[in-house]
Amino acid sequence: MADSVIIVRGVHKAFGKVKALGGVDLEVEGGTILGLLGPNGAGKTTLVRTLTTLLTPDQGTATVAGFDVVKQASDLRRVIGLAGQYAAVDEHLTGRENIELVGRLYHLPKAEVRARATELLARFDLTEAGDRTLKTYSGGMRRRLDLAASLVADPDVIFLDEPTTGLDPRSRLALWDIIAGLRREGKTILLTTQYLEEADQLADRIAVVDQGVIIAEGTANELKAKVGGDVVEIEMRDPAGARRAHAALAGRGATLDADTMRVWLPATQGSRTVAHAINTLDEAGIHDAEVSLRRPTLDDVFLALTGKATESGGADEDAATGVKA
């Protein structure tokens, strides 16, 4: 990829004995959104902090917009915007003051900063709240303001570290709209998330991170294809039942997720796999299973790649057929 805006090569980072990143390679093409998907503690934030010069990698190199994160840190800071999970805004300032402070610190002319602040407040639906201090802001408003402040200097590359974590569904949708809008403007965006749905919705490409390494990368469809088409899901009433069902179906490549009491196998033969599964379970004396055939979700991808489920657990929306066995 000649036009990669973010290039990461063999980046390692440890905090004492805890290895946060164990050799990350990654490229993000200009004008696209890369979704960095993984559970808590996978190393997503560490990677974002490395790329935004807040952390120095122990090993490896990374460049953003052609600037090395270590050697050209101050040039790099000029062209990036960073918004995070913990809205980095000042409680005692008004919304406008927050944006203007950041804009002035980017050394933009005062008049331009004023105009930008007005424009951003309007765009993020904060015009009315703009002259109030943040004490009166909700979590979603703070997150929007944080994002607005990071956009004041019109950066080409934007890092969003779990931008919607902890937000209510309405605020999440509002932020999704904003992020999709930035993509249309041609910004390059690296977005971390623990929500598969979020990566699926927003990202052009998805990199799955687990324990400090990228274990898979591709479009949402490519990742889903790795699971091999549709999925048969067997839902049990208790973990013991799930283990029994798993044992019965082990020969068919079943995966067990004891936490959600589900067993799951690739539907290589479509509905016939469902029939086989029901028969097999029946022969094993398991009669209380709920069996369904559905399109694969990114949850399945994660489960297939790591052998464990993500925080959000399995999704049922795509269920195509549901059969009681």
Add this chain to the structure above:
Amino acid sequence: MGYAITDTMLMSWRNLLHYVRVPQLIAFAVVQPIMFMVLFVYVFGGAISGSSAGYLAYLTPGIIVQTVIFGSMNSGISIAEDLQKGIMDRFRALPISRGVVLAARTTSDLLRHLIAVLIMAGVGYIMGYRFEGGLLDLAGAFGLIILVGLAFSWVAATIGLLVRDTQTAEIAGFTWIFPVVFASSIFVPVETMPAWLQVFASHSPISLAANAARGFSLGNADWAAAFQATAWMLGITLVFAMLAVWRFRRLE
């Protein structure tokens, strides 16, 4: 780099807005020293100097030095707060000089010290304290006290960057500064202390600063003490400014 000064001013403006929006921050900063002053003068004054009035002339310049030193410790707490709340990440990701956030903190806290000093002087005046020196003495006293505030703010900033947590910053700031301030000539003459403590107290830069401030206040300037105290404060500022900026660069 050319922006370092305007950036520091902008960031100081942000810090000062906190004091405008939360005036309690200033109120709390002066309540305790006023209490100290009133209690020391009326409770201990007679025992120490024979009379409250006599002690007032001794104590007032010293307690202003103490107010500024204790107030400085808040620089560390504020920095730890910025770190804790994540806004430091925003500042660190900005294309600004690495010293800006810290320099802004220490300079905006200087302004707060100034307010505290004026209030303390006013309380002293009501209690009967009078500055007996001339204009030069006043300027000397003032300059020295500002330097003391600056020096200890940088010490506190370094502590704040090391501990990164407001509560720890408060404990780490006050546990050592409390005995160091009391083991000085701020409250009582060093000669009344046991010999081993005198060795420490008479060499303490805080004693030098208190003695110099007292000299100016009595219209009997002790220039030797003033110069030594100034040298100490500039030295502390330089060393801790370097340490703090070094720590700031290594924040992760």
